[in-house]
Amino acid sequence: MAVSKKDEGRGSGIIRPFGNLECYEYHMLQLRFLGNTIVSCRYTLPAALLADADRHHGVVVARVEDAIARVVLEHAALRIDVVNADSKRPAWVGVERVDFAHHVRWEEGGGGGAEDSSEAKLREIIERRLNEPEANLAKRPGWRVLVLHGRGGSGPFLDIVFDYSHGLGDGTSGKIFHETLLRLLNTPPPTSAEPQSPLTNRVLTIPPTAAPLPPAVEKLAKFPVSAKFALSTAWKELRPPSFSPGTAAQAHWAPIRTTPYRTRFRSFDVSREDTARILAACRAHGTTLTGLLHALLLVCMAARVPAGSAAAFTGSTALDLRRHLAASAGLDPRRTMADYVSQTVHEFDAELVRRIRGVSDDGDPTAPARAEIMWSCAARVRREIQKRLDRGLKNDLVGLMRLVPDWRAQFRAEAGKPRVYSFVVSNLGVLDGGGGDAESWGIAHSVFAISAEVVGAAFQVSPISVKGGALCVSCSWQDCAVDAGLAGAVVADLELWLRFLGKP
Template sequence: MDQFEKLRPVGRLEKYSTARHQVGFYLNLAVAATYKLPKSFTLPVEDYVLRALASVIAQHPSLSAIPAADETQDPYFVRLPTIDLDKVVQFTQREHGIPKDAPLESGEISPDLDLEVLLQKEHNTPFVAPNPYWRLHVLVDKQDKHRFTAALILHHALGDGGSGKSFHTSFLRALQTQAASDVETPHSVTSPENPMLPNIEEIHPMPLSLWFLAKKIFQAKVYAPRDPALWTGSKIQPPTSTRVRLVSFSQGMVEQLRKVCRQERTTITALLQTVYARSLFKHIPERYSKLNCTGAFSTRRFLPDVIKEDSMGVFVADIEESYTRSIVAPADSTVFPWEEARRSRQTIQDTLDRKGADVGPNLLKFVNNFQEELCLSRVGQDRDKTFEVSNIGVVLSTSAPDQPSIQGMAFSQCASVMGNAIGVSVVTGGDGCLVLAISWQEDIVDDELIDASIQSSRDELRQLAGY
């Protein structure tokens, strides 16, 4: 990589992802959006996609960067001089067509089977230098030439789930300027010269209280007994082989769930955590009475002004929560435990109120060998987390009828070899529909358990929404 311009060192949080990718323990994340073009857009979809993409690359320098020396403890970013759009963009014809809009009285909408297949394939495909560490896979429909689905596949060292939202916001703005048909469609773009944004350690102190640090050191170095009642799937074992399921809920049902959450003084994210915990308890052996849950949230809200809400980079921290069977899913009660959902909401709020203090990424300063200590040394051990719920929120699309707009969206992640046994990634698109992407590692969690937990979650959410 000596022929490429050196940009800056890879930060510790970014290094966590370069190490995981390098040893094959976590490959990528994806954020997909379905776009609707107005009738005035008469060129093939391919032209509009490439034109808009060239504009997005010019706005976000991380899309021109790849990590170098990622097998070492001192990786750094280099800038690719050009991006060959024909190599990073793939167009695929849909087999099942774009799912039809659900009627307002329906609680669910048909799953996007073509997107599900695409995501599962992409989540099992690593990045290889010196190619860009992102891809755009576009699903087109011969029956509807004015709608397409674009899935951004992204290395986690270049961006987080919020970065995927930012990409699509920028892509939509770029599309809205592409109505003129006399603009030449690019197939290669020169990378922007502006520098990458700083990593989070450069702009945030990432503090650790003595109590938090002492607890973590004690658990890591002295004594951390494994709770035999904790269920976390099978032991940590590579290689990763990701499975993906998409579950979609209609705008009407989502609005009802939000209304109920407001009445019960909780949030959609806290509700989903509690519902999924209850669903797992219904289908795992009764000897397991505890589940550990994590979540991720964007730290952009309390970073300096150099980082905007729509910046692409890795600006996240974690939330930890646990659930016990006797409280969340007692055998003698069918009443939903709203108190648990409120407790979960308070845990999230307490973590946000710390503004980046006492969270997992702050401990990375004590790691000497990221590949060995965080990944390889854990093979054969029990994992300590059950499932993750990461909600990147709502993507608004307030376009005029004669402008391109975003409709449905999906956010998904590959399975994590040493992380949570199950991932639940959440986003709400411009159509108001909420989509869950459930991912898991083949042979670590049984497919039957995933199917059963999804069905139980679906049934309970419909009941809570009054459908």
């Protein structure tokens, strides 16, 4: 067991029961309907450590582990475990210690000093860790860090792979972890007059003064729900399979399969210069990168999925709710690791899909007529997202989650229905990696990877970029549920489109 619970047998260490969204995420993990979430960042070392990295290896290890320990002390989500795991509403329990022997590992990156080798190993590790259940279950680590030593053209670097249970936090939480870690790496080490490293023999003892676990999202704000929204959405989401009529947008091309569960993962980078041109084109067409990715996925899937299998498509966008949550004494949601996420839906009807498929492209997937439809769709998605944001927390799906008494039963029922969503875009935006000062730690690159969701979207796209750096676009899907050849073709088409749009 990776953590030591406070008086677990007597229950005096219980902090609070799971919130509604936490139950949703945890029970998906428990059923093996979801895997891990990963945010990985490539850290550049200060000049003083670059000069002789091998000689300073021990210093680097101590500095990084000390900073990770301080991240754990700042974020209560990293020092909790689960009790009553088999109940309908488990609870969070505090821990006394976190043993880094179970949570933090160090490995060599790609061999021979070749950056390509480091990239290949990183991709392999991310796919493997997306599928490992160890970070999901009670009495196991809820998070892990793997540090890979690498060497590129500008010298040594560290790939720090943070993978964690979605029950502990959403995608933004992984970004917050790295932002906090970078800040603490660049915080001067304590002087002799100040407390030394919180680690002793790689064990972190949690002081009683550590910050408390933040409340569940429904305890931080009201989620008003109109009667019309409640009735229509509850019936659509909660009705039994026998009462689920077919629609043209259902993803019959990617049937729900509960086994085998395995996430397949691919990613590609778009250079800083190309990304800048793509964003300028988005602004000129009244959209954003998220809107553009939805439109490109629609165009790519309309071209690749046979019309007989998909006459229309439904997509969704992950929405960070922190913008709607007010800060208070001791809690700033924008800097808090927690499950504060929702989604909004985009429907692309059969007439639109027929128009896309009807474009004569002469073998050119980026034909001007298709690009015109694509930009129109991208602008529409942007308007839909903005309308949803302007509505605040009213008529949000999180407000209806209290109607589900048992998420495991609900997920098993959903597994018997047709898949609703063909694709989802979860955009973490831009991470400020610093790096302007040669004497400081910096982040040069980041990867955001999400695991397949058995009853969720068939195809997942998760972009992230570092300020002033390349855009990384990750794609994931469930093996055996999505045809490997189709998924590979969609990834290739998506990359082709972005490179075309980024050309000078």
